[in-house]
Amino acid sequence: MIVTETQLRQFTHNIFLAIGCSEGHARLSADVLLRSDMRGIDSHGVARLSGYIRLWEKGRINPTPDIRIVHETPTTATVDGDAGLGLVVAPFAMEVAMQKAEAYGSGWVSVRNSNHFGIAGYHALMAVEKDMIGFAMTNASPLVAPTFSNERMLGTNPMCYAFPAGQYPPLIIDMATSAAANGKLEIAQRGGKQVPEGWIQDAKGNYTTDPHALKTGGSLLPLGSDREHGSHKGFGLSATVDILSAVLSGANYGPWVPPFVAFLDPPTDPVGQGIGHFLGAMRVDGFRPVQDFKDNLDNWISRFKSASTINPDQKVIIPGEPELEAEIDRRQNGIPLVDAVVKDLNELAVRFGLKGL
Incomplete structure (x- = not known):
């Protein structure tokens, strides 16, 4: 599903208001999450919203x-x-x-x-x-x-x-x-994909490519x-x-x-x-x-x-460039959301009586 920045920002803002955040805090919280989605860091954007709400429901986040x-x-x-x-x-x-x-x-x-x-x-x-x-x-x-x-x-x-x-x-x-960031495991889990060797180990310390390994005692690697x-x-x-x-x-x-x-x-x-x-x-x-x-x-x-590259079809990537390219693209073409995230967000909308995506 593709959504506009404006649509997703307003949705996120409304969710934070619904848990009791002030107008200013709701606006700022939505801005932080949207900046992540706009920059292509999908693991830390609105995909995290349901996690914050669950912590609030447990009394572990103070909205004021x-x-x-x-x-x-x-x-x-x-x-x-x-x-x-x-x-x-x-x-x-x-x-x-x-x-x-x-x-x-x-x-x-x-x-x-x-x-x-x-x-x-x-x-x-x-x-x-x-x-x-x-x-x-x-x-x-x-x-x-x-x-x-x-x-x-x-x-x-x-x-x-x-x-x-x-x-x-x-x-x-x-x-x-x-x-690798834990969010990348979550993306692999939602997409039904394996992860590269060297990201995670199982409970015995053996390499695994199973993104669900953390649920069975595994751990990420430094x-x-x-x-x-x-x-x-x-x-x-x-x-x-x-x-x-x-x-x-x-x-x-x-x-x-x-x-x-x-x-x-x-x-x-x-x-x-x-x-x-x-x-x-x-x-x-x-x-x-x-x-x-x-x-x-x-x-x-x-x-x-301008550094010479091993493969002429590749270039040296300056830190921050991929995120900037993603932001330019998403400002023009919208933000892609995977089905699992859309489902989570629409469930939040129902939970708070708000309009879904």
């Missing part, structure tokens, strides 16, 4: 949170999200980081007591709009086994870095620290897949995200992070509050004139785009 700063210095802060949607908690924290950067050159904010915050790129790009370099990362439900283990200890723990360019669009590095191919590096990156997002803020970390799926209860022995995020902003002009930086980054991008 009192988001507040609980500790700060001139350049740092810790924010308590009051169990709110990460879709609104993270932008609040990034606003704090940017305000501190405006005054002091950089700002760094850790967040506790939050929930899934959508795509990291949304929050990092907020800083780019003010000629700042943006950072955004979050820990997540434990689905990933560290190198040499078959126990789920870490989330997919994404990190994003966003840089303002001049004649080119911003350069955005937005990635999971696991071999970026690199195994020790011989650098999984210790993915493990290290994921650990960094977990520590900055949660150990630093007072959120749950490692295997204590509450699951995103509502049918699994949070651990009974929490070590913190909710899930954690870490966001940052640095003023480019704290280092050099903004235009000089943008000119040099444009030159960097141009040179890498």
Whole structure:
């Protein structure tokens, strides 16, 4: 099914209003999810909407949170999200980081007591709009086994870095620290497809291509897949995200992070509050004139785009380019939704007495 951005945005906005979100929070939450769908990151867009609603029904998401700063210095802060949607908690924290950067050159904010915050790129790009370099990362439900283990200890723990360019669009590095994001497994499940070897292992630690393996005790693998191919590096990156997002803020970390799926209860022995995020902003002009930086980054991008390739039919892909191409296409041609997602969304419409898709 193909839907327009306007149609899907209004539908999503209405769902968030129906659970009690304020007009501003409903609009912002819908914007975060739609940005994901528009950029072709289908795993983190409206496909997640039913998951948020199930958590709300379980009382694990507060639709009217009192988001507040609980500790700060001139350049740092810790924010308590009051169990709110990460879709609104993270932008609040990034606003704090940017305000501190405006005054002091950089700002760094850790967040506790939050929930899934959508795509990291949304929050990092907020800083780019003010000629700042943006950072955004979050820990997540434990689905990933560290190198040499078959126990789920870490989330997919994404990190994003966003840089303002001049004649080119911003350069955005937005990635999971696991071999693949869990959302890609969900897409494979809905499509009845297998996944590549090296993404996931079964309960005994053997490679499998079954996207349902997590349901039978399997686990995702760190970026690199195994020790011989650098999984210790993915493990290290994921650990960094977990520590900055949660150990630093007072959120749950490692295997204590509450699951995103509502049918699994949070651990009974929490070590913190909710899930954690870490966001940052640095003023480019704290280092050099903004235009000089943008000119040099444009030159960097141009040179890498012109790099010789092994196959003449291929080209070097600059981080963020595929998402930009998807956004241009979907703005013109609409957003494709798989049948399983349409079914989920229409069930939500019935649940709240709203018009379906």
